[in-house]
Amino acid sequence: MPVPVASVKDQLPAAAPKSWPKPMSAEGYSPSNPGAFHVVFAPSADGSESFSSKLVADRAFAPGERLALLDNKSLAPVKAYSSVQFGNGPHDHLELNSDLLFMNHSCDPSAEMYLYAGAPERWEVLAGPRGLAEGQDITFFYPSTEWDMAQGFDCSCGAKVSTQQHTCLGRVYGAAHLTLEELEARGLVNEHIRAAKAEQAAAARAKGAANAVKTNGVANGVANGVH
Ligand SMILES: [Zn+2]
Numbered sequence: 696m697p698v699p700v701a702s703v704k705d706q707l708p709a710a711a712p713k714s715w716p717k718p719m720s721a722e723g724y725s726p727s728n729p730g731a732f733h734v735v736f737a738p739s740a741d742g743s744e745s746f747s748s749k750l751v752a753d754r755a756f757a758p759g760e761r762l763a764l765l766d767n768k769s770l771a772p773v774k775a776y777s778s779v780q781f782g783n784g785p786h787d788h789l790e791l792n793s794d795l796l797f798m799n800h801s802c803d804p805s806a807e808m809y810l811y812a813g814a815p816e817r818w819e820v821l822a823g824p825r826g827l828a829e830g831q832d833i834t835f836f837y838p839s840t841e842w843d844m845a846q847g848f849d850c851s852c853g854a855k856v857s858t859q860q861h862t863c864l865g866r867v868y869g870a871a872h873l874t875l876e877e878l879e880a881r882g883l884v885n886e887h888i889r890a891a892k893a894e895q896a897a898a899a900r901a902k903g904a905a906n907a908v909k910t911n912g913v914a915n916g917v918a919n920g921v922h
Contacts, residue, residue, distance in 0.1 A: 703815045704787055707770040711792035715767060718794075727793040728763050730754070732833055734797045750797040750833040756822035762806060762833065765818040767792040780840050781810045781818070782887045795820060801834035802863045803854030807883040808835050823882060836881045838870040842891050847872075871895065 718724045718734060726733040730753055737747035756762060771778035771788040777796055778788040790796075798806065798820070805823050820835070827833065834852070837844070847868035854863045870878055870888045878884045878892070 703813055704770055704782065704784065706815050707768060707789060709770055711767050711769045711790070713767050713792070715792040717796065727767070727795075731762055732794060734794050748797055749799050750794060752827045752829055752831050752833055754829050756827040758822060758824050758826040760822045760826070762820045762822060762827075763793070763795060765789070765791060765793075765795070765808075765815075765820070768815070768818070774845070776846075779808065779810075780842060780887070781815070781885075783842065783891050787887070799832070799834050800837040800848075800850060800867060801832075801852040801854060802836065802850060802867075802881060803852065804834045804836045804839075804882065805831060806833050806835050808840055808885075809883065810840060810885045810887070812886040836883070837867060838873055838878060839881070839883050839888065840885055841869040842888060843871040844869040 715727065718736075721736045724734065724736070732750050732752050735749050735751055737749070752762075768789045769792055770786070771790045774780075774788045775790075778790055781787050781789055805825070805827055806820050807823055808818075808820050810818050820833075844867070847866050850863055850865060850867045852863050864873070864877070870884075870892065875884070875889075875892050875896075878888065884892075
């Protein structure tokens with residue numbers, strides 16, 4: 696059971712404040728955050744938008760500089776590939792309703808999504824500690840928001856060059872399947888993830904203690920039987 700963190704879902708609108716039809720191709724595309732970033736479309740063979748589309752920076756950003764506020768978010772009707780988890784309740788997922796949807800995962804991300812507990816009006820995406828160059832891919836570490844992804848995916852970010860602790864995880868399932876150290880090595884760990892991680896560790900300790908009692912009990916029983 697995840698730790699109950701004060702949910703802010705009641706503060707999120709049910710629909711995007713501004714209509715945002717997801718762009719499917721470069722044709723007729725109008726960036727949601729002009730001057731900050733834009734989508735580079737990579738159509739698949741059948742012409743539909745594919746997962747290899749990406750978000751790139753329109754200009755350089757200093758370390759920690761804001762790329763965007765999540766100012767067009769809405770409460771997600773269901774957890775989906777497109778939604779972002781902001782708490783540990785069953786319905787604590789949002790839809791970005793902006794080009795930020797095209798931010799891909801990286802195990803060595805260039806940006807971070809800050810979902811401050813209890814303050815949805817401040818939720819934002821900031822440039823990572825290395826900043827961003829113009830034209831650079833904007834990525835974030837999905838387990839910094841996602842606890843347990845229904846369908847994990849094989850990551851092909853290939854991260855391993857910049858620093859040793861940022862090696863590619865290979866398969867990404869969410870924070871539930873990583874150690875706190877693995878999460879922290881990749882930068883931001885949002886508060887709801889940290890809380891769920893603490894709860895998971897406490898549950899593991901309780902289980903370990905219960906098993907130890909059981910094992911000791913059996914051992915004593917055997918010992919008593921011998922004597
Ligand atoms: Zn990776």
